[in-house]
Amino acid sequence: MHQEVERHLRVEVHVPKSYVIPTSACARYHPVGTLQLMRALLVVNPAATTTSARTRDVLIHALASEMKLEAVTTEYRGHARDLGRQAAESTDIDLVVALGGDGTVNEVVNGLLHAGPDPRRLPGLAVVPGGSTNVFARALGLPNDAVEATGALLDALRQGSERTVGLGLASGTPGTEDEAVPARWFTFNAGLGFDAGVVGRVEQQRERGRKSTHALYVRQALRQFFGEAHRRHGTITLERPDVEPVTDLVLSIVSNTSPWTFLGNHPMYASPKASFDKGLDVLGLSRMTTTAVARYGTQLLTSSPERGPHGKHAVSLHDLDRFTLHSKVPLPLQMDGDHLGLRTSVTFTGVRRALRVIV
Known part of the structure; x- marks a missing residue:
């Protein structure tokens, strides 16, 4: 356990239920590394699946001992987005x-960037992983353990270690029924079709009290596969400017x-x-028969930084700035593991250098 966090293990901290961010005429930015001058907002999801209330209190105290910290626990879906917007x-x-x-x-990021990206003006983002998968934090190279990640965060802040990352932006396509969306x-992925259907099924199970486990995802993936009406002949078209769809x-x-x-x-x-x-990458599959799923599923399980799924029915596109996915029928859409309902057309944009993150 990281020493900077371990020394606070016996301290209980009260997290206020609500917090109104104050405003003043003073400048926002203090250089990363000057911790005692830094003013931070900690957004705590009390329903995070891998952190207990006591662990969260310990982490809050560890952070509060090093900077001017205010904390708030989220109370409803979208609350983290609202807090991110207030901070921005x-x-x-x-x-x-x-x-x-x-x-x-994802909610915090959408709040911070509600008026568009501006890394030099907007607050930076730091992540302490508390979910079941924590893809964004792990892709940044952070430990998957909340205590270790807090120690790494404090080290990064002292050293002034940060990077500006690109993000994806999904919007309704002009001239379609989804243009007003x-x-x-x-932050890390989106999906239209099969994988989003799996995410939707998992969310339904969680609403019924099931725990978010990898076994749950596997079961729901199988159910989505056998219930997929278009697995032999897909309905999605990917369009890019000046390129064959x-x-x-x-x-x-x-x-x-x-x-x-x-x-x-x-x-x-x-x-x-x-x-x-870079920009956005796309993996598309044009066939999901039992044989194709066995092949591409095995390739995905054995994939590496050098090689992903490939073959006759696989399409891989790299570093795209902008493209649109159209479907002949409404299909489920997910972003960062959240199911967002059905869509027939979504336009994706890769926005480089959109957000400062502490790493």
Whole structure:
């Protein structure tokens, strides 16, 4: 256990239920590394699956001992987004720390960037992983353990270690029935079709009280596969300016980084070349028969940073700035592991250097 966190283990800290971010005329930014001057907002998801209330209190105290910290526990879906937006609009917050899973991080990011990216003006982002998978934090190279990650965060802040990462932006396509759908940022991946259907099934099970485990995902993936009406002939078309469209896709995974996800401690690389420093990557499959799923599923399980799924029915595209996915029928959409309902058309944009993160 990291010593900077361990020394606070016997301290109980009260986390206020609500917090109104103050505003003032003072400058927002203090250079990373000057911890005692730094003003931070900690957004805590109390439903985070891998952190107990006592662990969260310990982490809060460890952070509060090093900087000017205010903490708030989220109370409803979208609360983290609202807090991120308040932080972006205030002049008193230098850093927002998200303690939770990928969904909490996504909400905070969408709040911070509600008026668009501006890394020099906006607060930086730090992540303490508390979810079941924590793809964004792990893709940044952070430990998957919340205590270790807090220690690493404090070290990074002292050393002034940060990077500016690219993000994905998904929006309704002009001239379609989805054109009025609000744009939304994502940090590591999005999907239209099969994988989003799996995410939706998992969310339904969690609402019924099931725990988010890897076994649950596997079971729901099998149910989605056998219930997939278009697995032999896909309905998705990928369109790019001045390029021949890619048609008849059953599955489309959009990646902003690699790996795509983790199965326990095992990384899975849908688009091995995807990077926070480049545009977006796409993996598309045009066939999902039993044979095809066995082949590509095995390739995904054995994938590496050098090689992902490949073959006759696989399409891999790298470093795209902008493209649109159209479907002949409404299909489920997910971003960063959150199910967002059904869509027929989504336009994706890779936005480079969108957000400062502490690493």
